Amino acid sequence: MRSRLTRRSLVTAAAAGLVAAGLAVQAPSAGAAVPDTVPLTLANNSGRGDTVYVYTLGTLLSTGQQGWADANGTFHPWPAGSVPPVPAPDASIPGPAAGQSKTIRIPKMSGRIYFSYGRKLDFRLATGGLVQPAVQNPSDPNHDILFNWSEYTLDNDGLWLNSTQVDMFSAPYAVGVQRADGSTTTTGHLKPGGYNGVFDALRAQPGGWGGLIQTRSDGTVLRALSPGHGVEAGALPASVMDDYINRVWQKYASTTLTVTPFADRPDTKYFGRVAGNVMNFTDSSGAVVTSFQKPDADSVFGCHKLLDAPNDQVRGPISRTLCAGFNRSTLLVNPNQPDSSSSAFYKDSVTNHYARVIHERMADGKAYGFAFDDVGNHESLVHDGNPRQAYLTLDPLA
Known part of the structure; x- marks a missing residue:
């Protein structure tokens, strides 16, 4: 699978990407108990003072339409795109301030929950659908924004919600779900010092792995590209494997x-x-x-x-x-x-050192360091067939 991040069509990105990552995209079944929307609590433990913007984007499973959801979980289809791509409607939801939390609702979609710090993301609409950020391209309008995303599918068979590093390692977060019995499971938290530890380990790894790191002109470390994007961008030698x-x-x-x-x-x-x-x-x-x-x-x-x-x-x-x-x-x-x-x-x-250093610094060892990291169940994924509540926690950049 090519990077999910560079797919032009969100229906392709969500459906193909989530299947590849182990998140089954299943057709709704009659008589299921899962409600049309589920509450998602966003907790901002980042320690940053930047304004946070949140987006719920994807494909409505009941109709196959691409679009976005507002804070109440109401779905809005995208208008038609064009060539060249035109700006998409502002789908941002104001996120919680540092130390606070906010609950929104997510509908039965297959897609992504983006969040950005300090600036809104720039989404465009082409004739084939939504154009998502492609930060391996230095001219992408989102290149200098600190952001990340989670992938999810909510349908009549339940909720699948992950933390992913398939395309890049950036602003850290964890995901969780509360089950019908009241118990909660989470994944995606880094060990203390793990965020900076990933970048330090890449810089120290011989063979050009430090070239994956992207830094803003003000010195802010924005992300490490996945090695596939690094090869594509010329940041990592094509002969590395x-x-x-x-x-x-x-x-x-x-x-x-x-x-x-x-x-x-x-x-x-x-x-x-x-x-x-x-x-x-x-x-x-x-x-x-x-x-x-x-x-x-x-x-x-x-x-x-x-x-x-x-x-x-x-x-x-x-x-x-x-x-x-x-x-x-x-x-x-x-x-x-x-x-x-x-x-x-x-x-x-000779190995995927990007995936290695991420797994080593995850609190539970789970991650999506590459597209099929779910082989053997080593992925950072939560799932429940009848979820009461979903969680996305923004963690410290330390």
Whole structure:
């Protein structure tokens, strides 16, 4: 999957992106108990004095329309866009001041909850839908704004809400949900000092990883780009994963890679062997079911292009597993994928150091450091089938 952030159509971004991230986009079912809107409490623990702006943007699941929701959870469709893109209506909701909280309502949509500090975000409408920020582009109007977003789906089967670093690591936040029994679960909090710790670790990592960091002219550190965006922007060498990829290809020319992509279907296995520049996967009968050309760093980091993962039952699940193994650098130490434990993740000197340093600094170890970080359930996601309350907490930038 290409970065969700650069998708022009929010219906594509939300639906394709959330599925890839493990957030199922399901059609509503009759008679469900989930209400049309759910309260979302925003708590501002950032310690910053900047004005906060909040946006709920996405696709209304009942109609497929793209649009935005106001603080009451009322959906508003976007007007038609044009070429060149025109400014979108102001969908911002005033957020809570530092040390305060505010409750809004979110409707049954699949989309994102953006928040920004100090300035409103600049959204545009093209003929294909909403143009979202693309901060890997230095001329993007949102480049110098400190902002971030969460992804969510609310439908008749419940709420899926995540914290994501798939496109960038920036202003920290956590997500939570209160269940019908009153219990609450949260994820996404960094360890004390974790925010600055991520940037310090990237700066210290040889190989150009510090080039992912973007800083405003006043010295404010805004974000670290994901490595896929870093390669795209020329901030990270395109050859950064070549050594590991070459070693994997060499190993599986004489060894079989066994992929068991479904935890609930352990008898479904696929077997990979490299012949020349291609890894062929066969099923238990020996028939070739799909093949992958030798990937490059961009394909690995983005889990797309040469590692494309369609929403099917064969190639997509195999590709997800390969993508996770490459990013976590476990393919050389374990010919049976995916790994069931994180103990061997990111141990090779050639790995996705961006995802590594983020996971290391998460309080619960969970993160979406790349698109298929949910392989093996290592993602920062909360879900409940009958949510009473959702939470998004803005954490300190320290």
